[in-house]
Structures are given as structure tokens and as C-alpha cells.
Amino acid sequence: MLEIKNLHATIDGKEILKGINLTINPGEVHAIMGPNGSGKSTLSYVLSGRDGYEVTEGSVTFQGKDLLAMEAEERAAEGVFLAFQYPVEIPGVSNTTFLKTALNAVRKHKGLPELDAMQFLKLIRAKAKALNMNDDMIKRAVNVGFSGGEKKRNDILQMAMLEPGFAILDETDSGLDIDALKLVADGVNSLRSPERSMLVITHYQRLLSYIVPDHVHVLAYGKIVRSGGKELALELEAKGYAEFGSPEAA
Amino acid sequence: MAATEQTVEQVRAVTEQKYKYGFTTEIESDLAPKGLNEDIVRFISAKKGEPEWLLEWRLQAYRHWLTMEEPTWAMVDFPKIDYQDSHYYAAPKAAKDKPKSLDEVDPELLATYEKLGIPLKEQAILAGVEGAGEMPAVAVDAVFDSVSVATTFKKKLEEKGIIFCSISEAIREHPELVRKYMGSVVPYSDNYYATLNCAVFTDGSFVYIPKGVRCPMELSTYFRINASNTGQFERTLIIADEGSYVSYLEGCTAPMRDENQLHAAVVELVAMDDATIKYSTVQNWYPGDENGKGGIYNFVTKRGACRGKNSKISWTQVETGSAITWKYPSCILQGDNSVGEFYSVAITNNYQQADTGTKMIHIGKNTRSTIVAKGISAGKAQSTYRGLVRILPKAEGARNYTQCDSLLIGDKCGAHTVPYIESRNRTARVEHEATTAKISEDQLFYCRARGLSEEDAVGLIVNGFCREVLKELPMEFAVEAQKLVAISLEGSVG
């Protein structure tokens, strides 16, 4: 489904990713763990197409297509979804308007008919209910005045609506207390399916107790330095990242 | 409201004779005849033995000044100034030839500065430094009425190639530098008061920091108006060459006199590539009495040019004195990535009026400016923040953040905010915020319930209100400024 080959990327001329190789098959959940500054968020932004990151070498293929050649919105329409570490507040744009516009843009790309207001409202209400989000939350401006947990739930609601083939969860656990974390993890787990792959990026093992990965990779200073099963996460939790060295060593 | 009446009463009680710098020094003065004309301009130039080009420049300015009108846009009100009823040159007789060393300075003058708390004895300061271990040395240029009477630490600074002297001396000793830079930031035709200054300026300080030099001590000028019926027109010129750094302090006082005295200064700063100039002012000219009688008209033009890339000019001012303050220390951000800062506290009490602020002109790419202005009004005073942020079309990525806060103490004063924001670049981001508040009864009560007197509580709260600005001052100035803030407002409770 997703194939990353020898990916190098720079920001402001500084190389952050130094040759990433990763293959994710349909239905798999991969976790990327690593110390701060290892390039975890850079990887998520490079995959989702944010401006300001320059890919200097390597390739990323998504469902057989060259992902890097696409604009951010094309990637989203193709089914790549980024759950943000810090979801942005957008005053004045209500969740409903935002999601209707997004969903119909994605549907249009897939050659599906656009949903009208009635169909859309029915769908979003159903999905929101599953995530324990009330009508007020979906009518409010995107993430404005939301708590940390509400913002993350809102991102998961968007994922549920857009039904991506591949989701990147960037430090989804950051800023969440244990109850909020469970709620978000339940939401994510309910979206797991044999057709949908996920890349869970996290600093701590905690999240991985709730969203259990098939594979765990350690990203340190721009490279994947170790890969293993879910037990690797526990090992890291116990030992920390010290053994993976310092930036100079990489 | 009982509290308000009480406040008014207290303000009245404490403001009488509070100005502790109001004494006069009995010293014989060498005075120019009253009045202003070309002959006076020639007289001043001749007194100072100036070269012909400078006299020509003065005359050009004088002739231009005659065609100008006094600005009326500021929120200040004062009777028309009779420019003929003032002396444009006053110098202590003993200082006719500037003393070669501190030993030759008139003891009466040394005593005056001592009384003002300005150290002019290098040895004493040095001893103090070694003793205390933390108070850094400060080099001082002392300007008494129209002339510089002493400059300390010149030798020590010369070792690093730093020039710190009076502007008169600079004109004699370093004419190439003066001629190149004087008037290059504030042109002779700039504005009414600056143009007048160009014609009749008498002395001031000159600083040149060579390439790559970090000035090892704070430089400072201390201005004192002593003679009556005189105006003070000083000029300061500071040039920080590539990669250099200097922190400069300026302090001012004047005796208590019933007449208003004009102080129209010009300060020009030039920062080249990667240079930083930090300019701090504690302005405590005589503010006039509690009935608004007397006091200094402080009409000052201060401007810095960030000519080089990555250069920085930071203005910090604490304005507590003067009957009227009219000054807008500004930055012209020409060099890419250059930075301008303006931190200001303006306290007005009784009948004081202050119209002060800044101009930040963004010309280069990624230029940044920060403005933090705190205005405090008490008594019947009027305090105005007036500022301009202008983003020119080429200033890609420019940033400005402005915050203006006003605090009113009592219901007979005024606090005003007049910002102008002009942006002509899409990628620039400009943010301006202004608020007005009073000292709440709750805050006061809270402090008093913890054992503070009402006066201390006000001092504390106002100092807190000004903290963001005061923390920008060099340490030796900050303590003095905090005391001054409290003294200026003693007894005024809102």
C-alpha cells in the first residue's frame, strides 16, 4: 500500500530525513517511535505534502502512485490522512461546512456524487455520535475553543468521515489525559480494517497499549535504526532511546 | 467616592516639592545674548571654533526653520513659545576651555553632579566596582547647559578604539565621521524642533564603536539644565560599525524654575551590519509644580537607522519628567533581518502632558519590530501614545507586534492611543493591541491586607504594570527607574 524508499528530506537546507525505508501493507498498523528531534513529525509532514519540506532523494509510492508528485489535497483525496499533533484552530469555519467541503472534494476526486446537505448531516451526526461528540461540537468553528481531547476527537471524526486508506497519527497522545486517550484510541480502533493501514507516530509506549501495532520501528536522527514487533515498544519504554546514540553518531 | 477625594488630596500633598533635583548651582555663566537670528547661529559656531561647512549647515537649517510652522498635531497644549526670549548658549565660565582632566573641572560642578548622584570620579567608581564586584563601570559624558564639562573613562575606551567624547570635540578631532553621519538619519529639514536644533545645537555626545568591538562598559550622558532662560539643544550621534555592540544611557534633570524651558535635542543612531545599539533614557526633567507652572518642554527627535543586515536598535525610555514631552524614538529598518524595539513608560502627573511613541519603518526583508508602551496618567495629566508602523512593499516577511497599555489614576486625567498602521506587503504580519485600565480597589485591598501601605501598594502595582519595559533597562538604571516610578506617583490612588 505504502512504500517509502531511501527518503531524504531537508528543511531550510538542513537534512532531517536521511534515508528512510519502510513498507506498509494493507491492514497493517505500524508504529514509529523515537527521541525528540529524530524526524518523526518531518516524516508525517513530508508524507502529507506540507510546503517547506524538500525531498532531495528517494521515493514514496502509495497504491502504486507517486505520492510525492501530488499536492496536499490530492494526497488527501487519494486517501492519505494526517491526524495532526496540534490540530489548527480555524475561526469562522464551522466543522460542518469544513467537512462537507472536504468530503465532497474527496468524493468528487473518486468519481462519487456529492452529498447534499441532508445526506451529509445524517452521516456526520451518526459518526459524531459514535465518538461521543454532540451537535454543538460539530457546528462550532473548527477546533476553536476545543480542549486538547476534543481537538483530537475532532480529527478522528474527520478520519471517520473521509475514510482514508492510510492514516498517519502524529503524536496523537500528546496533551491527552488517560480518559481522553482511551476515547481517542477507541475511535481509532473502530476504524481499523483490512483495507486501512496506519502509521502511529509516538514518543511514548503508552499509546501503543491502546492502539496495538503490528510492527514497531525506531527512528533516530533521520533513519530507521531498528524494527521489530509490538514487544519492541515495551523494550524501549524500559531502556529509553540512549542506545541509539546522538545526532553526531548518525 | 471617598477614595477618589482622598486620592486627589494625597496627590496634592505629596507632589509639592517632590522634585529632589530642583536645586540650582551658583556658577557664573557665559551667556549668548537673548534672541535668535543668524548672528546667534554664527556666535555659537564661532564659540565652538567650528569649520566652515558646519556653520553653513547650521545657517541652511536656520533659514529653513524660518519657513516652517510649529507642529500642532500632538495632543499637547501650551502657550506659544517666544523663540526670541531665550538664550541659545550658556556655558559655565570655568568650562570655556574644556578641562583636560577631571582634576581641572570646577569643584562646584563636580559637587553638582555628586549631588545628582552622577559619578564623575573614575577612581571612586573603579574602587566601587572592585569593592562591590557586580556594579559595572559607567563612562559618563556630563553636559551642563550648553557644553560638555567632563567625559570619563576616555582612555580606557580608546584602548579598544572606541571614541566617546563630546560632539564638539568630535567635530574637531573626527570631522570625517561627523560630516559623514550627522544629519544622515535626521536631515536638517526634518521637523520644526529638529531643524531648530541643527541651527543652534551646542553640545552633546559622540560615540563610535569600531568593527567587531563590544563596548566593555555602559556609556552614558548626563544632561543638566542649570541656567535660567536658556534652551538646551544637544545632539547625540552614535555609530556602531559592523558587528559591534554598545549600550548607552541618558539621564536628565533641571532646577525648579517658574518659567518653561525648552529642550530640543536630536539623537541619531546608525547601526551597520550585525551591530546592536541599546539606548536607554531616564528622563526626569523638572515637570513643573502641582499647578502646572514651570517645567521643561521636552521636544526631542530621536531616530535610529538599522542600515546593515541583522542590525538592531533598541530604545528604552522611562519618561517621568518634563511639563510637556514630545518625542518619538524611531527605527528605520533598512537592512534585511534588522530589528527595532521600543519600550516605553510614560508617567504624567499634575498638569504634565506627554505625547510620545515611535515610528517603525520596515524597508528590508524579514525586519522585525516590537513596541511595548505603558502610559500612566494621574492628577490632571494627559498621556498619549502615538505611533506609526509602516510596512513598505519590499519588506517581505516583516513582523510587528505592538502593545499599548494605559493606566488611569483619578478621573481628571486622560490617556490616549493614536496608532497608525500602514501595510503594503501581503506577507508582513502586523499586530496591535491596546488596553486601558485602572488600579482596582481589589488589588489595593489585597496589598494592604498583606501589610503594604497604600502608597507602597500603588508603587508596587504600577511597577508591575511597567515591568515589561523596566526589565529592558540596564541593571544600574532599573533600580533608579523603579524608585522614580513610585516617587512620581506617590499618594495617587485610584
Added chain:
Amino acid sequence: MAAIATLKDLYETLSPGLPGAGAAGLDRLRADGYARFLADGIPTPKVEGWKYTNLRDLAGVSLAPAQGTVDTAANTDFDVPSVAPGETHRLVFVDGAFNAALSAVGPLPQGVTLDSLRDLIEASPAYAAEVLDRFPAPKADTGLRVGPNPGRGQSGGLVGLNGAFLAEGAVLTVGEGVKLAQPVEIVFIATAADGAWHPRLLIDVAAGAEVTVAEHHVARGGGATFANIVSGVRVGEGAILRHAKFQEEAETALHLASVTATVAASATYETFVLTTGGRLARTDVQVRLEGSGASTRVSGAYGVDGSRHADFTSLIDHVAANCTSREVVKGVIDGRGRAVFQGKIIVRPDAQKTDGHQLNRALLLSDTAEIDAKPELEIYADDVKCSHGATAGELDEEALFYLRARGIPADTARALLIAAFLDEVAEEIGDKRLRGYAMARIQERIGRLTGITVDTDATVLGE
């Protein structure tokens, strides 16, 4: 100045033919107006309040009364804008002249009158003069400043010009305690290629009354016309006036308007101004909060592109204690457009417990757009809460990326963010009909600006 010479001729030629000419009251009002025009002239950028708006274009504008060519009586499909079609009382003016055929005033409750000024003058010049005198003329913005104050913010010349040709306009009076359910609409339609009109709009809402007024300025084939509108508003004790103006004239039109409102104790004056038309459009709003507990909400949204110019100038004068004011003005500037915001809050010495807030935000979409903002506070009372904020910048890149990461194409995302930016101003409008209409007009304008029609909350949520 050529314009003045032309005007002198015009004034002398037209005066005798104006309604009520010869009646003492009206002759005096017109003579006063003309004298004021001669004394103050057309404001220039040397006048502080006109620093950023230059009226030099006025020199090339025809000041003769506009002559329309459209036979509105015969044209039943004539497109008259409305916030609630068929459910409002409306007076329609075509090229500045009252048009009875297009107007529609239903049965009005006792105590409510809605008349064309011309009709009122023709019926009784004396009564008309008395009504006109009831409204204070806009004052030069002087504030209370202590210093000399030469010619700040003066629009006296333009108000004078309006007075000199006083004839057309609308007069709405709402009697004590009357709550008028249907909005009143005052519609100005330009059909002429050029020419000028100087209408006077007077709204008098008595104690305890409530009314909603929508003012439209649109072009139906109109060109380089010049509208010079002067409005007087009185809101009596405890009364509520919700007022919205939709300025959507042709891109070649000139639109200058000044509104002077007085608000009595516990009364509310809400005013919203949408500025999307005109080569140069300026609205100058002065609100005096005269009684304890009075409140006002002043909001404005503008969109300029091409080489157009929009100016929103306001003065909120807190005269009495315990009053609140809130002002939100936001706009979008594209092309070589230029926008001006000047907003001043005065808090007079006795206006304790004032709560005054002001926000101005500008969005620059092109490299040649310009914003000039001057938010001012002038405060003479200590127990007050006042603030203002102003920002200028481009669209938030973070937000843009967020939208794109959800599959929304870049240009749609941009349009959506622009709409959201302006919709926030429309949110300030209390009356649902005015708000809905304002949002629809904003969408329409953004659609024309960006070529993209975005969904609105109204279309999505069916609200």
C-alpha cells in the same frame, strides 16, 4: 477649484426648482448647507480624518443630477434587492429620485411613518424643516483633545453639499413603544452612466420602539455615479434600531456617506456596513452614547480589488456612564486595492464604567494591496474597560494546510478561509434576516473575487 465654480452654477440653477423652494425653513437649510460647503470645501488628505482617502477623483465626476434611462414603471421585472422579498416596507430611489412605482409600503402600525422626503416637503415644507432640524448634523471629529485641532476628520464640506441640494431622501419615524416586525428597506438603484445625488435619510425611533432597517445601494446598469448620503439617526430611551447598509454599487461609482446617531439611555443602535462596490466608497459613522446604559454595535465588512478604495471611519463617543460599545471591522484586499480603517473611541470625563472594544483586521491577498489603519482611544475617565486590536496579514498558512490535508483544493480552501474571515463580522448582526442576507452577499462577492462558490453554514445547516 473648478468643481466649486460648477457647483455655484448648479446651486443657482437648481435651487429655485427644488421642492419647498421659497419656504423659509428649507431655504435656510439649503443656504446653510451651501455656506458650509463653501467654508469647508471638499476634504483633502491634509485633513487628518482624510489622510488616507483622497477625493481628487471627485474633480472629474459629474455633479449634475443623474438622469436615468430605465423606464422602471414599464419594467415589472426590475431587480430590487431585498433582505426578505415581499415582507418589507420599502422606499426605492432610482438615480437618486424617489420612485413610487417600485416602492411598496404596506399598512403601517399606528405611530409609524415612512415617507419620501420629497413627498414630505411637498406636503408641508414647514413640517419637513422641523423634522430635518430634529437631527443633529454630523460634527467634525474633534474629540476633547487639549491641544489645537485643525480640521480633524471634517466631512463638513460634503455634508454641506448634501444640504445645499436637499430634496430627496427618506424619513422613518417609529412612535413610542411600537415594535415594527417587518424590516424597512431604503433602496438606491443606479441606472445612469453618471451624475450625482445627495439624499438625506432620517430615522427617528422613539422610546421603547424597535425597528430593523436595511439600506441598499446597488447598480442596475449604473456607471460612474456619485452618491453623497447624509443620515441622521435618533434612538430613544430603551429603543432598539438594527441598521444594515449594503453598498454594492458599480465598480466605477463614488460613494460617500456619513451617519450621525444619538443613542439615549438603555437604547441600542446596531449598525453593519458591507462595502463591496464603488471605485471609492467611504462610510463615516458617528455614534454618541448619550444616556446611561446605552449600547452600540458597529460592524463593517469590505472587499476591494482592482484599484478600488474602501474607507470605514467611525467615532464612538461615550458621553454618558455605563455604556457599552463594540466594533468589529474586517476586510479583504486584493489586486491594487486599498482599504482604510479609522476608528476612534472617546470616553468623556463622566462616562465611568464604560466598556468599549474595537477590533480591526485586514487580509491582504496580493502583493500590491494596501491597508491603512488608525484605531484610536481618547479616554478621560478612569473606571473604564477599553481596548482595541488591529492586525494585518495574509491567510494563515497553517489553516490552509489543514484544509488541504483534508482534501480541499487550495483555491477552495482559500475561498473558504476568506468567507470565514468575513462571516465573523456578519455574526455581529443581531437581526437574523439582515445577518443571513449579509452572509449571502459576502459569499456572492467572494465568489466573484475568487471564482469559487463555497458552502456556507446557512446552506449546510439549513439555517
